Amino acid sequence: MANIKDIAKRAGVSVTTVSRVLNNHPYVREDKREAVLQAMEEFNYQRNINAVHLSKGETLLIGVVVPFTNHPYFGLLVEGVANEAMKNNYKLVLFQSNYEEEREIEALKMLQHKQIDSLIICSRICGWEVISQFTGYGPIVFCEDARSQNVSSTFIDHYMTFTNALEYLHNKGHQKIGYCIGRRSGANSRQRGKAYADFLSRIGESYNEEYIFYECLNFEHGEEVVQRLLNMDNPPSALLVTSDFAAAGTVTSCREKGIRIPEDLAIMGFDNQPIAKIMHITTLEIPLVQMGKKLLLQAIDSESRTHEEVSVKLIERQTV
Amino acid sequence: MANIKDIAKRAGVSVTTVSRVLNNHPYVREDKREAVLQAMEEFNYQRNINAVHLSKGETLLIGVVVPFTNHPYFGLLVEGVANEAMKNNYKLVLFQSNYEEEREIEALKMLQHKQIDSLIICSRICGWEVISQFTGYGPIVFCEDARSQNVSSTFIDHYMTFTNALEYLHNKGHQKIGYCIGRRSGANSRQRGKAYADFLSRIGESYNEEYIFYECLNFEHGEEVVQRLLNMDNPPSALLVTSDFAAAGTVTSCREKGIRIPEDLAIMGFDNQPIAKIMHITTLEIPLVQMGKKLLLQAIDSESRTHEEVSVKLIERQTV
DNA sequence: TCTTGCTATGAAATGCGTTTCATAAATTAA
DNA sequence: TTAATTTATGAAACGCATTTCATAGCAAGA
Structure with missing residues (x-):
């Protein structure tokens, strides 16, 4: 597969210029941009995402830990997360924990290893003393009241x-x-x-x-x-x-x-x-879908730690 | 964060030796191995997964495309996939397609870009003429009878x-x-x-x-x-x-x-x-869970393309 | 004693894109 | 016309681990 170097050579420019085209940076003369685009077309160029990740130090991947994937509660929650992830060009890595601590730690370690940019934990198992060891590696977001912790959370009282x-x-x-x-x-x-x-x-x-x-x-x-x-x-x-x-x-x-x-x-x-x-x-x-959305937005905000309370509404029907 | 070079220096060995320890390769004297391990401990070394991915050209990530995440059918299927993925040290990247062709193509492109090693498509939307453009980039597995295609599949008649x-x-x-x-x-x-x-x-x-x-x-x-x-x-x-x-x-x-x-x-x-x-x-x-398992096994088998038919069983109860 | 073969180790190449820094050319402002 | 900007471009460094290749030491077999 062709790499950036091949494209540069073909288009008669430097790799830097190719990279500029690739990332929509300014300061590329129109004719060179064209030449680069044509070379990419010609070689059916695909940039190596892993190289991008290595270089940028980010993956656009967000982990989501749920105890079960086939549960309607988490189903809706994940749906909310997934919709918003799509909008923001992030993909989800799904961790099914089965309420096993070890699974959750695996996810935390992926955050540590920067294989994911942030982590959403929908139903925490690990104690805070474990979680806190990982907070330095990226945003960790919880679906429970975590106002006392140095993480973000979206929760219900x-x-x-x-x-x-x-x-x-x-x-x-x-x-x-x-x-x-x-x-x-x-x-x-x-x-x-x-x-x-x-x-x-x-x-x-x-x-x-x-x-x-x-x-x-x-x-x-x-x-x-x-x-x-x-x-x-x-x-x-x-x-x-x-x-x-x-x-x-x-x-x-x-x-x-x-x-x-x-x-x-x-x-x-x-x-x-x-x-x-x-x-x-x-x-x-x-409002599970809405909560999922909030969770994702918190996950991709690496700057601030926030806590959002969501309120519930009584729907009166016929079983009470 | 410390990298392999730092570890090598600290342990008084080459990066190659550190890499050998990291990957359990033979031919490392015991005392050097110890020294490396100690240096890693000391620096709290974490290897950069993205560098590993770049170097190895694999990610241990498998994509799963489902139309909805919160549907019991796909819930069970994904559960089967997830369980088996865990056993084999793979993680899942979840794509919720909502039956939009574009979403499926995004997943296919991630395969193309080697951000995932293989792709499991649970309910195909794209035509085979689209799919076939991507079959060269890695295993694509389908949950439908795809015996006529150059892919793997687990299906029901x-x-x-x-x-x-x-x-x-x-x-x-x-x-x-x-x-x-x-x-x-x-x-x-x-x-x-x-x-x-x-x-x-x-x-x-x-x-x-x-x-x-x-x-x-x-x-x-x-x-x-x-x-x-x-x-x-x-x-x-x-x-x-x-x-x-x-x-x-x-x-x-x-x-x-x-x-x-x-x-x-x-x-x-x-x-x-x-x-x-x-x-x-x-x-x-x-047998959705079992099918999920088969799908994953096919996904991680990059050598062969196989087709597995699964049979269903009538459960007689009271509504007929 | 001389081969052959295994053990052990490191230098260097490889995978590939991004970004910084330096520089040159073209404009605009003074 | 000169100084100050802005535009445009490339070389090189950087991110980091894996793997190939070369080499040296040592042991076993001929």
Whole structure:
């Protein structure tokens, strides 16, 4: 394959001039520019991106760490990131972590090695003490409240959101409220857990471990929830389900088992995915695509560290 | 940041020796190896990946083109690719094409520029005359029958599969059968369309454009299908829905509208996603994760071009 | 003792584009 | 007309690791 030198020779100019043409720098006489372009055409010249990267020290590649790629929550988030990346001429390198710390570290190391320019971590696993070792290598952006860290973040105030949701159910007359969540650990889960505990003590209910359902990520997990519900002596009358798909699964399974919604069980979803609309699920709208966009913009801004809070909106439908 | 030269100087050896240590080449005396390792430790040496790429002419990056990232079909497929990529020390560069030809070409150009080592195209848009211009730059792997092309592929015989599914419904007593599909064009859609037309003429039914539903990708599209069904004078008695999520949406919507399944309408899904199991949807199991794995293995095999046919399995449940 | 062959090591070439620096030529301002 | 700019261009340095080639030392086999 022809390289810049061949083009220069062919066009009768220096490599510098070719580079100027390549990068649209000024100060190239029109006839020389033409000659260069023609030579490139003639040799079907392709510039070696790796040489460009080496030279410029940047790759136009941005890493995105998600626990799963085939989850609707991260699907929408990544879609938002991907759309904005496209607009800004960046490409995405996808890391599926499966919530394994090692995978996240691999991504951080790619940042360190400058194989990617920045890194977006959608659901952090590593502790901050690990993350902080890498902050010097490029922007790291989080999808959680990271205001105390030297990184950028786009986040939702999960404590407040969860509190509001619980209050809403309480105002609708529910006293026994449970919730379904994706994972036990994680900053977001912790915030929600705290909001839940605080809420319970405020309304004078005791904390019932049985009312919390973990690993509720997808449609299919709704079935397990209902199964456990059926085995309870004193089941909750309302459930906050932190994923519309899990909520939809729960609703579907309830219908099958003859549990009336919202009479026997009120269900509130999260995200406002299309499925929630179709199934008339009351939910909290989280602007995932918009968040993805913000995340990417923060990722490509290597100058400043910013924190953006995004607010959610209650969508009232028929399951509460 | 320290480079290989600094390390060499510090360890009192040549850069070649450092490179040997770096790449586990033989012929380095133990004490020198130690010295190099220590120097690397001391300077917290990170090798410049871009220099490695430039030098080696490879990137350990594989591109994956999907129309949407947040679609369960591609979600599972990419998961399969991602898992296998991890095992083989490759990373993925994700291209969301939105079925725009230009996006696919961008990916092909990255292959051409050697920014990625190979490319997996999950749902081709460009014509073969375009693709063939890029086959010389690295392996391009397709998720469709591409036996006639100089590329690798992992595919399903959609003609046969669709035919079998139609026969199955026919054997169950259905004469008026319609189908829902993602997009109008595309190799797979065409194969299915042909199977459908051939089937109709075989059973002596006339082709009814109304019985074909396009843009059926997700749960929410099921509702539209049912809406259209309700407006028909002579609706089909069975529907082949080429996505379990769309099938699930259809089932849900039918229940809401009082259409009994399978009595009034038989529904057969595709993929055997978890949602199909929960909702007892009869479906055709497509081993997406396994296909993803095969795709990746083909992508990293730069020597040979192979074609692997994958077979599907009928999962009988309650919607037919 | 003389080959042959392996072990060990480094200099230099290679991959390729960008950017800095120096210089020359052409304008514009004074 | 001279000084100050602006325009135009190229040589060389730079980013950095890999790999080829040459060489030297040493051991085993003939």
